Amino acid sequence: MDVINAFIQVVKAEIREVFQNIGAEIKRRGLGIVILLGALFPLLAAVIFLLMALYQLLDLWLPSWGASLVMFLLALLLTGGMVMFALKKIGGTDDDTNG
Numbered sequence: 001m002d003v004i005n006a007f008i009q010v011v012k013a014e015i016r017e018v019f020q021n022i023g024a025e026i027k028r029r030g031l032g033i034v035i036l037l038g039a040l041f042p043l044l045a046a047v048i049f050l051l052m053a054l055y056q057l058l059d060l061w062l063p064s065w066g067a068s069l070v071m072f073l074l075a076l077l078l079t080g081g082m083v084m085f086a087l088k089k090i091g092g093t094d095d096d097t098n099g
Contacts, residue, residue, distance in 0.1 A: 051071065058067035 055067050055071055058070055062070065
């Protein structure tokens, strides 16, 4: 009976240690993820101001509707490119090898 109890205690201790290590790793990486997510907000503000500046620059040479149309088309092309890149990465296919 002592052997079984000792075995159970060892297994419990090992499981407890594994969970503590996992918890420490999550805490360590979790803070980094939170900081990265926090960095997205200033980046978003920077992108908004960049788009506003580009719109104002285009508005010097084009009518207001033309500048808006150019900005719309650029955003649409960027979105399409990002979706195609993401689908390639998710799908795991390589379209460059057509052999």
